[in-house]
Amino acid sequence: KQEVTQIPAALSVPEGENLVLNCSFTDSAIYNLQWFRQDPGKGLTSLLLIQSSQREQTSGRLNASLDKSSGRSTLYIAASQPGDSATYLCAPPLGAGNMLTFGGGTRLMVKP
Amino acid sequence: DTGVSQNPRHKITKRGQNVTFRCDPISEHNRLYWYRQTLGQGPEFLTYFQNEAQLEKSRLLSDRFSAERPKGSFSTLEIQRTEQGDSAMYLCASSLSGGGNQPQHFGDGTRLSIL
Numbered sequence: 587k588q589e590v591t592q593i594p595a596a597l598s599v600p601e602g603e604n605l606v607l608n609c610s611f612t613d614s615a616i617y618n619l620q621w622f623r624q625d626p627g628k629g630l631t632s633l634l635l636i637q638s639s640q641r642e643q644t645s646g647r648l649n650a651s652l653d654k655s656s657g658r659s660t661l662y663i664a665a666s667q668p669g670d671s672a673t674y675l676c677a678p679p680l681g682a683g684n685m686l687t688f689g690g691g692t693r694l695m696v697k698p
Numbered sequence: 699d700t701g702v703s704q705n706p707r708h709k710i711t712k713r714g715q716n717v718t719f720r721c722d723p724i725s726e727h728n729r730l731y732w733y734r735q736t737l738g739q740g741p742e743f744l745t746y747f748q749n750e751a752q753l754e755k756s757r758l759l760s761d762r763f764s765a766e767r768p769k770g771s772f773s774t775l776e777i778q779r780t781e782q783g784d785s786a787m788y789l790c791a792s793s794l795s796g797g798g799n800q801p802q803h804f805g806d807g808t809r810l811s812i813l
Binding site for chain 2: 590618622629635637683686687688
């Protein structure tokens, strides 16, 4: 069974700050880990997928790292903008079918 | 690339009624997943298909729930005799299979409200 914890649960920052969102998981036998953002009332938008053989993955202002052995992943957001306000979810998979398991997410508010 | 499409977006029904949701995955994706999300929580896995075969079902999927993917393309999720606790967002995702580098792509979900 995979359990996922995300810290902090909520975060409010002024525009322009660099942010670190933390994710920990209990089962390190994973092939990959995916980060998503979710806007209110919407589905999930895939941000990054890190394979277990990688340590980092970058997309624009986002950088995600993965340390399988310690069961941790972090999402770094550079120069935050109000449009980054959303809930961020990390999802390591469970099983050969790659079924995703989720924590409660981090609710981010970036104030102008 | 049209993305994952879910219909309807919202469904309001009385307790005890049956409801059916539809998911159209990204066209070349052979894997299709259903998740359920309640307010303030992360999604929870319900079931997944590879092509038309249903390969995994969560214990959350009681016998009132049934999912199909008859031709390996779209999928339906039916809930019979709905209960208050079924109120949630039902999310569908699709991906390619094979290896550890295939991301799942989600639709916008169907929000179910039980009166």
